[in-house]
Amino acid sequence: MRARLAGALCAALLVVTGTTAAGVSGHGRLRFAVTLSPSAARQAGKTAVDGRAYVIVSRKGDSEPRDQIDIAGGVPFWGRDADGVRPGRSVVLDAGSGTYGYPLKSIASLPAGRYSVQAFFNTYDTFRRGDGSTVKMHMPCGDGMDLFNSPGNFSSTPRWVDIDPARGRTVDLTLDKLITPSQPVPAGGTCQQGNPADSAHVKHVKIQSPALSKFWGRPIYIGANVLLPAGYDPNGSVRYPVEYHFGHFTTNAPRGFREDGGNSFSQWWLSDQAPRFIVVEVREENPFYDTSYAVDTPNLGPYGQATTRELIPEIDKEFHTIAEPYGRLTSGGSTGGWMALASQVFYPDVYGGAFAGYPDPVDLRREQIVNVYGDGNAYETVREWDRTPRPDSRNVQGDTNYVNAQENLWELARGGRDRSGGSWAMWEALFSPQGKDGYPAQAWDKASGTIDHSVSAGWKAMDLSAKVAAEWPTLGPKLQGKVFVYVGDTDTYFLNTAVELFQQRTDALTGPSSGFTFVYGRAKQHGWSPYTAQQWFQIYADYVAGHAPRDTDVSGWRGPRATPRLSASGGEIVPPEKHVGLPR
Template sequence: MRARLIGLVAAVLLVVTGTAAADSSGHGRLRFAVSISPALQKAAVDGRAYVIVTRDGSSEPRQQIDITGGVPFWGRNVDGLKPGRAVTLGGGGDTYGYPLPTLASLPSGRYTVQAFFNTYDTFRRSDGSTVKMHMPCGDGMDLFGSPGNMYGAPQQISIDQRSSGTIPLQVDKLITPADPVPAGGTCQQGNPTDTDHVKHVKIQSPVLSKFWGRPIYIGANILLPAGYDPAASTRYPVEYHFGHFTRNAPRGFREDGGNDFSKWWLSDAAPRFIVVELREENPFYDTSYAVDTPNLGPYGQATTKELIPEIDKRFHTIAEPWGRITSGGSTGGWMALASQVFYPDVYGGTFAGYPDPVDLRREQIVNVYDDGNAYDTVREWDRTPRPDSRAVSGDTQYVNAQENLWELARGDRDRSGGAWAMWEALFSPQGKDGYPAQAWDKPTGAIDKSVTARWKPMDLSAKISSEWSTLGPKLKGRLFVYVGDTDTYFLNTAVELLQQRVQGLTDPAADATFVYGRAKPHGWSPYTVQQWFQIYADYISKNAPKGTDVSAWRGPEIAPRLNVSEGEIVKAQPQVGLPR
């Protein structure tokens, strides 16, 4: 029985890593020929063609793709595909799929099959590089739902690996923008509809447009406080709440008061704040991470020097660092902390929750500087897959290889719209081909340390430590980081490493706060949203210039209290055994 189990595990790992013995050459009989309807598209297009199959006909196959429990799909890049002409998927090394890497691995049977086409624009950037990528359009880089992409109607097909041959599929439907498009404008200029308390700002960024070689727009969703009067003189502090792209109102606010937060926000009990949530989708991801990088361009400049001044001009904000705090969780947690660290003269404090990797000695659980492989812990005689997602119980939900190979099937050269691809675009220098330099070989996970050594400028922990002589006076007492100690994606381990470094800083002492939730997963917070705003109001009041009148927005002097039992919140020393 033990031998059988070992054999089963080995077989699963072979499929996951793309080396299944069933057809390692990729030369099976089954092919799909994907074409674009001439009635839909008149000119040749670049992009990536996909075929998706499922046994579940309750929804479109393109809506069933996922890392675990998802359906098989395959993709292939194509340049200059003319309408009516076909690109063939299968039979060669340039077609790649997940969770079955080759079409030959698909069992014979009856399936619902769908063709899809992800269109790529050509960007001739100001740094001299030329790249082909999909430009999202008010969708937050939702690859299989992004405007400009094309798909075909699902078809019922019987597949026999011995005799199916080449099966033709056509894309004949276009995905259209969700946001209203201005008359005579483009979809990138579209904005959600304003309401009484929720407004929207979108501007063309000069620095980003120059970098990308075409008009690039950035925007924000704005939540105004109760009693806001554009004609009055009262100015309000601002919470810059970072996160993933959304067209929804900040903090889930509803004009009809249909949830507890909305009722509270409009009541006399709430301090008066303006909330800003960015909309900065880009060709790599649904958000920019709001910093300057070689691959994404100067999003930090665009945010701090173009968008924020525009928000300050249009609304009654306190346009000073002491009146601005940053917050967010997960991706938004990294953005909140990074914005404070990279732009300490713009923001006055950060409250960062369960952030993406803040110390790259633990990108989740990969030490990008010292480890040899991102997918496995490799020893002389064996190797163990690195977990990527876990339950609080300890069960592994999926491993690093699975998510990385799922992304690779969606798009090579970090064009998948996935988290690992975005981190590479965020942390890496630009490669010789104009795309992000690859930190590891995507099929095998072998790390290129000559690339990861150049990640340190974006390593928040390393930056804080190495630049403390100048950052220290600006960050003292301004860093508040919280995370569950059983974070689903192991992000607590990087927070612990950051805490180790910060606690050792002197002249001045960092006076930073790190809070851990015992046995709490990703998304845990020590406070309710209402309590957070009370904390923000207290923090900003204490840090306001001496003599500042805060009574117009401060609200009731209610000290926030933890709503959990003693011992559940641990201001802990970092765990032992982590690399130092």
């Protein structure tokens, strides 16, 4: 899950005035007039911009206000959509309609005081997509959809302002800074084409995807970070199994590898003790999130096709891989755990085994703790006389860090129509059908949390548990014994509850039996694994060798055999029947 960036209100269009900021009258109301400077616009090569304007305030000056935004404990900010903003013209944010904030919904709720104030503008591109829809969204640029640090966006220089909403005033803020790409941009090209620098064992691949470019109506690139084993010879004859390790966008070396051997994994990877694998981490940032979830969806487009039919063949062409399903394993944790499992389920003829850790919701009877098919409200448990907030994040002792409404409303303030870059918005883009306006159909009202079951019913197409059960006669022979899931039984985001439902459902399958393995860590939170990376690769090596065709020579890559037993959890294994309160 979680580069947990946040979401958005389908807010009314931002007021774009035809006057300069100095010409906006207060009329007893606190207003912020945000103006795009001509110099910043020229630097960006823009004569006008579409997007969403923000104002952020903080009582602290140790960092920029935009860097202090968070779900719990963050500073107040407000946002509003704006189209056709020209240099020298103002966008006004005030207590009127169209401006929405978090944790203070209205600017009028801001207490009087002295604040460090900053304006920000998230730019939207217009995509005329191949499916006939037109949407306006921000295209990340090697930043993994880090909204408040994403290239192409504008910010103002923070300044201290004395504010008293009761007296009213207009605070003028000028967007005088353009965020520029941090990764290389080819001469005459775009930032989406750039690649990090290669090293001896770490290589990078990036291709323009025909399928995605057709869908989005413009060139779209996908890439990968590739870690090669010790002794890899590009002119040699040995072919190596591949771990497709899924996760959030990164340009770092896979598995934290360092060429100088500066950590234990790197030292082991280059030693004689390590089996020889190739590790591939896919880079697929997109207008919704920092990763695509590697499947085909109506809202994100054919990322599954782009990964399996375009990127993997390119990797097989460039490197000495075992280009057969038995030689391709998927792995990952959290968001990457869902991707590892989904890749195996949706593309069982491409991959040969999934090792999924603490995955995003794999059974949508528990999207965290929301039953999207049966519950009436995503934010609260609603009874006749009372309502109880649904927790979103917890610690191992059971204390609530924040509730569902907080994260969803945080996303609501960041951008409407699932343009927040947040987890809940991305899940809606992943699971929902496309809405009539071209954006994801909303499964619940963003302000109230009321669930629209006519939309959430359509989530079953991407519900991994439902898909496996419904298609078991076809999938069973291809998946039997090839799924391994591990999670802490007090996962921070309650993801263990969906894993348990997935186990209950798949344990009941017959003809054939599933043979899936589930491991639960007692009192372990999000990020728990029963094994170290080194141990996992020993497990992978035995697994691939055991699934290789008869008489396959595995001596060139397998290495020493000292494999831990996969059924051992490194802690207590907690069967799902010992848990209480789960729907049966």
